[in-house]
Amino acid sequence: MQPIVISGSPSIPANTIVDNVIAQDPSLRRYLRSPFLASGSLTAVISATGVRVSMDYGSKNVVDNSDLRVATFFDMEFDTIARQWFPNEGDQLVLRAANTTGAPVTLQYRIVLTPIDISQLAPDRRVVQRIATILAGAVDTVVYDGSRYERPPVDCILDVLATASAAGLTQQVYVEMDSIAPAQTVRPANRVPQVPQDIMIEDVEVPQDKLIQVLVSNPTGGNLTYFGRLELPELIRT
Amino acid sequence: MRAFECSSTGLLFPGDYIEEWGRKYGIGLGPVPVSECWESNYELPPATPTRDTRSLDDCGHGVRSCMAPVFPVDVTPEEFKKRRAILNSEDPSGALRWEILRRKQDENPRSQRATALAIRS
Numbered sequence: 001m002q003p004i005v006i007s008g009s010p011s012i013p014a015n016t017i018v019d020n021v022i023a024q025d026p027s028l029r030r031y032l033r034s035p036f037l038a039s040g041s042l043t044a045v046i047s048a049t050g051v052r053v054s055m056d057y058g059s060k061n062v063v064d065n066s067d068l069r070v071a072t073f074f075d076m077e078f079d080t081i082a083r084q085w086f087p088n089e090g091d092q093l094v095l096r097a098a099n100t101t102g103a104p105v106t107l108q109y110r111i112v113l114t115p116i117d118i119s120q121l122a123p124d125r126r127v128v129q130r131i132a133t134i135l136a137g138a139v140d141t142v143v144y145d146g147s148r149y150e151r152p153p154v155d156c157i158l159d160v161l162a163t164a165s166a167a168g169l170t171q172q173v174y175v176e177m178d179s180i181a182p183a184q185t186v187r188p189a190n191r192v193p194q195v196p197q198d199i200m201i202e203d204v205e206v207p208q209d210k211l212i213q214v215l216v217s218n219p220t221g222g223n224l225t226y227f228g229r230l231e232l233p234e235l236i237r238t
Numbered sequence: 239m240r241a242f243e244c245s246s247t248g249l250l251f252p253g254d255y256i257e258e259w260g261r262k263y264g265i266g267l268g269p270v271p272v273s274e275c276w277e278s279n280y281e282l283p284p285a286t287p288t289r290d291t292r293s294l295d296d297c298g299h300g301v302r303s304c305m306a307p308v309f310p311v312d313v314t315p316e317e318f319k320k321r322r323a324i325l326n327s328e329d330p331s332g333a334l335r336w337e338i339l340r341r342k343q344d345e346n347p348r349s350q351r352a353t354a355l356a357i358r359s
Contacts, residue, residue: 009282010283010285011279011282011283011284011285011297011298011299011300012285012300013285013286013287013288013291013296013297014295014296014297014332014333014336015292015296016285016288016290016291016296017290018288024288047279047300047301047302047303048276048300048301048302048303048332049265049266049303049326050331050332069266070266070267070303072279072302072305100331101331101332101333101336102296102331102332102333102334102336103276103301103332103333103335103336103339104284104285104296104297104298104299104300104301104336105300105301105302106279106282106300106301106302131266164260165260165261165265165266166259166260166261188260188269189268189269190259190260190264190265190266190267190268190269191266191267191268191269192266222258222261222262223261224260224261225260225265225266227266
């Protein structure tokens with residue numbers, strides 16, 4: 001069997017949530033369900049700030065309401081936001097896009113489904129990526145407050161990626177009451193984090209339902225923007 | 239006065255555009271200062287109305303940050319006022335800039351916005 005590549009560049013109308021971008025394009029409706037057990041990857045960028053995407057297969061979420069990099073075209077190496085998820089044959093693919101801005105914005109995406117054997121099945125890697133404004137002088141702003149993966153639904157390994165819009169931000173990471181990383185300077189790359197250069201913390205074991213807190217401080221005199229991503233590979237497949 | 243000009247649109251940014259890059263201007267556009275002006279993405283099909291669309295004004299060709307190079311210029315205050323770009327920080331939802339771009343899309347012969355409005359997906 002050959003891999004399937006589903007790609008598109010739809011414009012998302014202003015103030016609109018598109019429940020499934022794949023279903024919106026009539027020529028892609030035949031790919032709404034995974035035709036085989038597959039290893040999936042999702043690569044996506046947006047043309048202007050303000051669109052968030054979620055990715056589900058079957059009833060499982062792998063990308064929670066996430067901001068994307070602003071670009072006209074994506075870079076396969078760096079803009080792959082979800083690289084390890086495994087839909088079964090017949091699982092429906094749902095790529096949801098929410099445009100909260102007052103203008104239509106173009107989402108460019110590519111989903112690649114590579115057929116695999118049951119012996120290659122592995123735990124999924126769940127992802128959330130957020131952009132947050134950190135006010136001047138703010139201390140310990142909780143970045144992922146209210147996010148679906150603030151408390152992971154299963155035991156998992158945590159990777160934290162981060163960048164800042166300009167120099168000055170620091171971040172600390174806690175899992176429940178354990179301090180994983182004391183205040184670290186965040187790299188001022190002014191774009192969403194990319195693998196591997198923006199990985200700040202790797203391989204932290206997080207038990208199910210334990211609180212992940214990323215606390216960001218801004219000691220400078222002006223507002224700064226924090227770009228962060230949590231990657232949560234599951235320890236066991238659910 | 240000193241300003242920075244967008245090489246794609248000809249619009250002007252304030253004199254501290256480079257100095258305050260990532261703080262006041264160009265959030266999320268990378269480490270190298272470029273223009274944060276919006277332009278229409280005529281190469282791709284426009285957004286069509288869905289059952290959730292509140293207004294046909296919300297549809298059209300997508301906008302994009304043009305990310306063209308910027309270069310320093312000396313202009314009079316009057317000229318700056320006339321050609322000043324609407325900054326992302328002044329129009330975070332993009333509604334003001336979309337109002338302008340939508341009118342341009344309706345005038346541009348390359349635009350397929352009018353056709354798209356007749357299609358309901």
